[in-house]
Amino acid sequence: MNRLQLSFACWDYDRMRALQDGRVRPEGADLNFLSLPVEETFYRQLRHREFDVSEMSLSSYLLTLDSDEPPFVALPVFPSRFFRHQSIYVTGDIREPADLVGKRVGTPEYQMTAGVWQRGILAEEHGVPVDSVRYFTGGIEESGRHEKIGLNLPDSISVTPIEDGKTLSAMLADGELDAIYSASQPSCFGRAPQVRHLFEDFTAVEKDYYRRTRIFPIMHTVVLRRELHERHPWLARSLTKACTESLRLAYEDLTHRNALKVMLPWLQQHLAETLDALGPGYWDYGLEKNRHVLETFARYSYEQGLASRVRAAEEIVLASASDEFRL
Template identity: 30%
Template sequence: MSATPTRDGEIPLAHLRAADGGWPWPTEVRTVIERPGFSAALGNGGAVRALAEGRIVPSAFRMEVSSFTSLPPAFRRMVRGLEFDMCEMAISTYVCARARGVPITALPVFPMRGFHHGAIFVRRDAGIAAPKDLEGRSVGLDRGYTVTTGVWARGILSAHYGVDLARIDWVMAGDEHVADYRPPACVRRIADGATIRELLLRGDVAAAIGIDPAHPDIVPLIPNHQEIALGRFCTHDHYPINHLIVVRDTLLAERPEMALDLVNAFHEAKLLYLADLRAGAIREPDAADRRNETLLQIVTDPLPYGVPQNHAMLKELIRHAADQRIIDRIVPVESLFAPTTRAWGS
């Protein structure tokens, strides 16, 4: 008598009784089919917390999560060595890497966003009264030229304030995540090992982007940046994307169904996060949590996922990346995302 396994892999108990002749069959046998596990590098809070903690899991596979307090090292490990099957990544790093042939593809999951009008700082006594005053001066960049905060901040200077970015001497503190990317000629790297913050305080640069501003002599270039950013959110849905999720191309080719499974899992995790924000259940809220709490008073979901819901924001980021010579040409928004996910949520 042959035993036919059930759909979940268990052999029915009726087939496990002793056969003719008294063979001592065991009382029960189980065939355990484990879901395959894949490595993931994620942040440890916000909209991905429930996945990082295992409270939400994809339906068809296990995520073996490495949780990072600081994600830039994970970005670098992914674009240089494909060390993870999937990774939370800065959107500008992904766009740059994909343009240079790194075999990864994004999912339309955007767990981290930010307002960047307030990311540009000057010294209080530097005599910089308006963004246009930066032309012909040096501006420091924390880390590399392709860092997402820098891309958005430069885009704001150019698109909203008419600053000619080519007339600024850009000074960066680190190298690029994408090893073979070369920034334009107007970008140079610090030679003496000082930090960008130190250069700003001693007057070697007129402004700095993305630094820690905790010093009495450092002030925002745009004093009313919070009011302006919130106004653009209310009138233009302008909430710039910082992070998305990428997956190795070989894995998506082997398991194309994984893409939608992942998007759905990340969406469930985000819904839990938003519910916690509404309930005031975040124990130690950070700046992003407090910002999202504020935006929840205006919209039901300040972190929409999906390509159609974010098309304008993605198109703007791509345009900034091309204008700033991070990529060679403007690419279609949809080309950046796994085909099975492009219509998700539409």
């Protein structure tokens, strides 16, 4: 059988490196691995469907499922996870989450995955309803950023694009915004003394959040163009198995001690702390292990006026592709 030739756009993650360098090959397919920044990948895939397989924002992907003809299917593979308490930045008199009520909050895109998690967590755990702040969207460091997907929000949610030529980072530093919910760290942090983390001891807050919820927030998934899935129904499982093997090798690399593969001199201590807080297999793929994470996110998306309805995990990622075993 001739092997399929597939383009795969994804960032250069350690958990994807074995696919990138060819140590792991999917059964029946060869990958042309394109190491691209995530925002470029998302834009090109959402607007132009340029890649056979790609990394994709979980939020953007979920919104594509509301299309009459959804263009992608998602694998139970999650190359990016991130606790997002640490990337809420504030200024002025904001000392605790409740102080955000009534304030002006910048966010690059209302629909971006990080923001959905942040708004959901603040609403559910800290008494900051989603519609209790005013949102302003635009680039953190460069002007001109717009939503990748059109929104149809309820009137109770206020979202306003910032003026051309302005950036969220500068607006926070100048006091035009009270907070930023972001994925990246704004450049004003560390330069403008009044700009700080909402959760100063965010590591302790995030560990406690995981202990109570067992949620390590999923940011991105891997999508396959739907027409490819329909023509080659075996492909999704083949790709998932390959991604899972690449993840296993990345886990293994973290345990090497004769020579460090990662430029962290106290890697052993950091890994031990991570395992103590999150347990083994903390990045594992698969549907069942991540069901509660996916369904919590789907609920947040609906509650925030984004998704048209709450979807079960089986409607978000392909159950048939899942490899349910612990690495």
